[in-house]
Amino acid sequence: MSGVLFKAACPDCRSRFELAAGALRLAIGGSRRTTFYSFTCPACDSAVRKPAGERIVELLTRGGVRTLRLAAGAPQSQTPVRN
Numbered sequence: 001m002s003g004v005l006f007k008a009a010c011p012d013c014r015s016r017f018e019l020a021a022g023a024l025r026l027a028i029g030g031s032r033r034t035t036f037y038s039f040t041c042p043a044c045d046s047a048v049r050k051p052a053g054e055r056i057v058e059l060l061t062r063g064g065v066r067t068l069r070l071a072a073g074a075p076q077s078q079t080p081v082r083n
């Protein structure tokens with residue numbers, strides 16, 4: 001289970017590469033907009049953040065990527081903004 005590599009691409013320098021689970025981080029928020037994964041581009045060193053859909057979340061979680069849950073105060077809120 002430890003040899004999994006994830007394909008990723010950098011929007012800054014446009015290089016493509018494969019990352020081990022330890023190089024990725026997954027953040028799961030209360031909504032899809034706050035659910036994303038991030039990594040540091042090995043080519044240009046920029047911090048990349050991309051939205052993660054359900055499939056990606058499942059894939060990364062299974063692959064052993066460190067997961068951070070951000071959904072502390074908002075359990076499945078249907079109205080994210082109230083004014």
Ligand SMILES: [Zn+2]
Pocket residue numbers: 010011012013014015041042043044045046
């Ligand atoms: Zn890059």
